[in-house]
Amino acid sequence: MGGMTRADAPAAAAPALELDELTKTFNETRAADGVSLTVPRGAMLGLVGPNGAGKTTSLSMAVGLLRPDSGTARVLGVDVWKDPVEAKHRLGVLPDGLSLPERLTGGELLDYWGRLRGLDRDVTRTRAEEMLKVLELDGAERDGVLVAEYSTGMRKKIGLATALLHAPDVLVLDEPYEAVDPVSARVLTAILRRFTDGGGTVVISSHVMALVEQLTDRVAIIAEGRVLADGTLGDVRGVDATLEDTFVRLVGAREVSEEDLTWLNS
Amino acid sequence: MVELLIRLKFTLGRHTTGATRWFSLSLILLGAGLTWYLTVTAASAEVRSSLLMLVLAVWAGGWVLGPTITNGVGVLRSQYFTLLPLDRNRVGAGLLVTMFIGAGALFTLVATSALAWHAWASDAAALFLGLLGMLLLVVFMVSLSRLVFRALGAAMHSRLGMEIASLQWGLIVAGLFFGWVAVQPALAAVGSLSEFGLQGTAVTVLSVLPTSWPVLAVDAAVAGAWGAAFGWLGAFAALTLVTVLVTVRLLAPAVTSRGVRRRSRPLGSRVFDGGRPLLPDTPLGAVVGKELRQWWRDPWRGLELRSSLYAGLFIGLLGLISYLPQIAPFSGVFAVVIMGMSSSNLYGHDGTALWLSVVGQGRDTVRAEIRGRQVAIALLITPLAALMSVVMVVATGEYGAVPYVLIGLVVALGVTNGLAVLLSVVAVTPGVDPHRRVDANDTGDNQLQVWLTLVAFPVLAAPTLAAAVWAGAQGTPWLAVPVALANGALAAWLMGWAAHRRLESRLPETFTRIRYGKEIAAQAVPRSGGLLDRLERGALSANNEIKPTGS
Numbered sequence A: 001m002g003g004m005t006r007a008d009a010p011a012a013a014a015p016a017l018e019l020d021e022l023t024k025t026f027n028e029t030r031a032a033d034g035v036s037l038t039v040p041r042g043a044m045l046g047l048v049g050p051n052g053a054g055k056t057t058s059l060s061m062a063v064g065l066l067r068p069d070s071g072t073a074r075v076l077g078v079d080v081w082k083d084p085v086e087a088k089h090r091l092g093v094l095p096d097g098l099s100l101p102e103r104l105t106g107g108e109l110l111d112y113w114g115r116l117r118g119l120d121r122d123v124t125r126t127r128a129e130e131m132l133k134v135l136e137l138d139g140a141e142r143d144g145v146l147v148a149e150y151s152t153g154m155r156k157k158i159g160l161a162t163a164l165l166h167a168p169d170v171l172v173l174d175e176p177y178e179a180v181d182p183v184s185a186r187v188l189t190a191i192l193r194r195f196t197d198g199g200g201t202v203v204i205s206s207h208v209m210a211l212v213e214q215l216t217d218r219v220a221i222i223a224e225g226r227v228l229a230d231g232t233l234g235d236v237r238g239v240d241a242t243l244e245d246t247f248v249r250l251v252g253a254r255e256v257s258e259e260d261l262t263w264l265n266s
Numbered sequence B: 001m002v003e004l005l006i007r008l009k010f011t012l013g014r015h016t017t018g019a020t021r022w023f024s025l026s027l028i029l030l031g032a033g034l035t036w037y038l039t040v041t042a043a044s045a046e047v048r049s050s051l052l053m054l055v056l057a058v059w060a061g062g063w064v065l066g067p068t069i070t071n072g073v074g075v076l077r078s079q080y081f082t083l084l085p086l087d088r089n090r091v092g093a094g095l096l097v098t099m100f101i102g103a104g105a106l107f108t109l110v111a112t113s114a115l116a117w118h119a120w121a122s123d124a125a126a127l128f129l130g131l132l133g134m135l136l137l138v139v140f141m142v143s144l145s146r147l148v149f150r151a152l153g154a155a156m157h158s159r160l161g162m163e164i165a166s167l168q169w170g171l172i173v174a175g176l177f178f179g180w181v182a183v184q185p186a187l188a189a190v191g192s193l194s195e196f197g198l199q200g201t202a203v204t205v206l207s208v209l210p211t212s213w214p215v216l217a218v219d220a221a222v223a224g225a226w227g228a229a230f231g232w233l234g235a236f237a238a239l240t241l242v243t244v245l246v247t248v249r250l251l252a253p254a255v256t257s258r259g260v261r262r263r264s265r266p267l268g269s270r271v272f273d274g275g276r277p278l279l280p281d282t283p284l285g286a287v288v289g290k291e292l293r294q295w296w297r298d299p300w301r302g303l304e305l306r307s308s309l310y311a312g313l314f315i316g317l318l319g320l321i322s323y324l325p326q327i328a329p330f331s332g333v334f335a336v337v338i339m340g341m342s343s344s345n346l347y348g349h350d351g352t353a354l355w356l357s358v359v360g361q362g363r364d365t366v367r368a369e370i371r372g373r374q375v376a377i378a379l380l381i382t383p384l385a386a387l388m389s390v391v392m393v394v395a396t397g398e399y400g401a402v403p404y405v406l407i408g409l410v411v412a413l414g415v416t417n418g419l420a421v422l423l424s425v426v427a428v429t430p431g432v433d434p435h436r437r438v439d440a441n442d443t444g445d446n447q448l449q450v451w452l453t454l455v456a457f458p459v460l461a462a463p464t465l466a467a468a469v470w471a472g473a474q475g476t477p478w479l480a481v482p483v484a485l486a487n488g489a490l491a492a493w494l495m496g497w498a499a500h501r502r503l504e505s506r507l508p509e510t511f512t513r514i515r516y517g518k519e520i521a522a523q524a525v526p527r528s529g530g531l532l533d534r535l536e537r538g539a540l541s542a543n544n545e546i547k548p549t550g551s
């Protein structure tokens, strides 16, 4: 996507994304408990953790979707909760499993989205068309398929397109690879690489350790709302052979012993 | 399996809120009592027979409309069972059986047993026909009820189905608001009912209804025409069987796609073809375009728009048949007001899609978001309501009503438009998220908004009402038109302004309400806030939470 220009140059040398002691309690559950992370510019960070660890909750607070009980987040030095408009201008977001304006086609959705974000019509059109082609949604667009009729993977892809359309500086993607087929996953990886090569910063959440290991240069491990490890891939992995080993060591594994589930063999 | 399903039904029943249940239960008790009262006090066998026909028709009507009105409380939905490795038709049959367990079916049996009494009192030899009819009637009504409810759900998969569902909803709404117009003369007559029964065309019309066939069978037997008696009852038995079979098929769980099937490209979807766009190249233009497309294509929104129009139409027709023709020219005004109520939960309707507005927040986007929705609603309803008004005025010849209709239209268009967006923000109540929706009533609950609109509309339109009364008394009703214009415009503008200010300051909180539900949202409403905060609290406690059927 060569035609994209980055949003106006952000202030000084602030990191791309900073989560600062983000805390959120749902009823009695501490979904996030003082989550702090710093993502330098140009980095790709993988946020990993078991189900219910607080990944979605932390990322939601970082992008302005969920107001934290305490703590805040900064995008290139701009406080998401004090100056939301400025911060959101620099952010591209892909949430997990949410609705879209379901009765638009992918192209209509991007057209709407571009103009809402203040891009002019021709820029929106060029980018949207290019993006639909790269993400292989152009066929569906030609047939007039509505978002409501998209498959789960297609929904991910159109969501990614909305996140990229205004050429943000920082991308925050919740489970971008889930339900995406292997061919599309390669396309997705290529897009994200291109994005970081151009100076952009990416945060993705995932459960798939192998994927995070080969894709990202930084990882953060989170469990029960707390950051257990955070740093470059090498630092976090330390002496462990794979990231999965580190993960299991930190989070703790539930072993399946010989006596358990014996009925499976019957 | 049936036993299991019944237990499941009771378990679910325990979790439904009390008010609706008690209300319907007392209504059922009252109905059963009234049925027996009319049967026992009827002056002659003929009177009794005509009254039974009427009462049975009303029972069937209650069964058809009841579950829709009460949102299918106490109903096991077949989607709950899609993934189980059970025979589909057996699940369907099992689900139908669960419907016969409960107070509804029991008291219907009590009511239909009046037929057996009618048979016995007329001629003891006809008793067994009466008993058979009694049982068949219960089976018929309960299956029909399920059939219609499922048809409403299935409705969202075809244009025709949606149209039928809209008609039904329109009828329900018209009945709720203006049923008294029709009920009043009926009530006035009820005193003399048991003496003279029903007369003339009413009996002819009633005797055509299937629920009257068992009564006709009994009457024929009493008259000695046994062939006719078995004919009527046989016909009714056959119809009942068909209803049961169709219902079982419909209740069988099916894995279906979401919403109306399309055969061609949706209208207006060629954004890349480079045609001259009609809407301005601004956030406001973008929102108006998105909203118009959604109103046009989303079956759930289509249902709200159409049922509002039908309700307006039916109210007019109710007026016509109840000797109140003055009501008819105002059909368009009623349609506008009801459309205002239907669109008073727009954000609940769009569900978590609000995330786009949150992460895409710019300097002016929230204002565009609200104003765009107002413009889209006005663009849709204004021409339709105007057309309906013209047609009704011409059809009734009530030309004297024209200035008042215009006044009503103008003020209603403005006031309800403003109310709709303000309530949509403040009283937002999510339903099943749009991409998981199946049934016609999967959208969010808006009962609080409906009541508030009923109260607030006359208050907010008071200046116009006063002006219309005054100008009418002077013989120059047209003088009130500018007042209506100013009143409507100001109300739409001010409430739209309040709505976007509120949404802008509580954007993440509004999203939280939709995404995380009641309890977590309640923590974020200021305890001692202003009017809008109190409204929001009210919506949190008054409106039902409709849980998605998926995860």
Ligand SMILES: Nc1ncnc2c1ncn2[C@@H]1O[C@H](COP(=O)(O)OP(=O)(O)OP(=O)(O)O)[C@@H](O)[C@H]1O
Binding pocket: A026, A027, A029, A030, A031, A049, A050, A051, A052, A053, A054, A055, A056, A057, A058, A207, B515, B516, B517, B520
């Ligand atoms: N609507 C809700 N109400 C109450 N608690 C919630 C709600 N949503 C999430 N939680 C709780 O917050 C915690 C963190 O959830 P979160 O969705 O952030 O986890 P996650 O790491 O994204 O999990 P997953 O990998 O499954 O997506 C969990 O304990 C969960 O139970």
Ligand SMILES: [Mg+2]
Binding pocket: A055, A056, A057, A096, A174
């Ligand atoms: Mg998650």
